[in-house]
Amino acid sequence: MSVLGLLLAGGIGIISSTQTWLTVARADGGEPILVPGADALPLLAPLSLAMLALGAALALVGPVLRYVFSTLALLGGGLLTWWTARSLSRYRCLRLHPSSPRPPVLPGALPSTM
Template sequence: MIARARLIGVVAFLLSGATGLISSTQTWLLVLLSDGAAEPLAVPGASAVVLLAPLSLTALALGAAVSIVGRVLRPVFGVLGAALGVVLMILTAPVVFGPPLSAVATEVSAVTGIRGQNAIDELVEGISTTAWPALTLVAAVILAAGGLWVVMTAHRWPEGGRRYRAGRGDRARHGEPLDAIDSWDDLSRGEDPTT
């Protein structure tokens, strides 16, 4: 299980970040206006939750980073991932459980030219949601859980390969056997591995 712990944490971060990023471009809300428009106004996720795309990109970056960082930074990145998940839950939950007028106000203003909370409130007859906000909320929960998973298990993850550690050229001097990677690394540094 511990051998897969890193994979589980990284996949949780990457899956959640990718879902949020894709979701930010999809229609979250359909707004029925009283101006006689034949079709409802489609509001994308990036307009409903302005921070969705940047936070999702951050989750993707954390997923990539947590796969290669050392033992000290893993729990820090886990806490950041959990915090990102909680923030995304806080921002997404209101849209899922009862879309506020503020989630559609920017799009309504852009399309109609009408500004002001009261004027927009009178113009909007109804707001319905698609499946994307709920899917994003689930992804945020997975991100928070993945962050906690990283915090709880990171200290038991195996270290990265030898090739990522400094000082591996000293192996021969300490009597440890050399392998092909060590020899290539010696050549890269301009040293003769046969001496």
Template sequence: MIRRARLLTVLSMLVAGAIGVIGSTQTWLSVTLADGASEPLLVAGADALPILTPLSLAALALGAAISITGLVLRYVFGVLSVAIGAILGVLTAQIAVAAPVSSFAGAVTDATGIGGTDAVAALVSSTTATPWPGVTLVAQIVLVLAGVFTLVTARRWRGSADRRYQTASAAAGGDGSRPHDAIDSWDDLSRGDDPTA
């Protein structure tokens, strides 16, 4: 399990971030106005929760970067993942359960020209959440779990950053555990060593 910890963490963060980005483009709420309009207003995830897209992109970046970081940054990224997942999870749950006025006020104001929380609330007769807030909430829970898993297992990950402490023969593939591959060659080049030597 520990051998696959890094892969599992990276995939979890990438999937959670991707679902967040995709979810931000999907309809989260269907808002029916009290004036008898025939068509309900459809509110996208990015409109209902404006921080969803940037924080989901941050989760994607964390997932991509954590695979090549050293121990200290693994812990930092783990904490950031927990924080991002928790913030988005709480806000997404509020929309999925209660759909606060702030989540659809912008769409109602754009459609009617009437602003203000109380005025918008008076214009709306009902709101219905689609499955997307729930799907996004699950993704945020996965992101939190990935962050916690990182914090628990980060010290036991093997990675390119750990190889700098090995002897020259081990770094050249002389430890006998596995052959020197293309990734090792890139790591040698990053350290300023000639991988063709």
């Protein structure tokens, strides 16, 4: 059961790293910038691959290493959850009303006027 859970969590992490997490409106009115999960959280793909590897290794090791690998998986999963929540909470003040047709404009995405 834990092997399947780790493989599922790693697979979901890899898939979510390719999906769009943020949409940034350009100040010049051009096409919005789509930010995938791998750019929003650079450690998403490597930690998800580590979860996949731990899931595969968990099926092969004995009882002692199973506890060690399970502890590593819990730490990695907790770290990934914390980093994801922290990176997405940076943009919570930029959310618009759901009926608004335009995505938010991030301060770092504005072009320099100098």
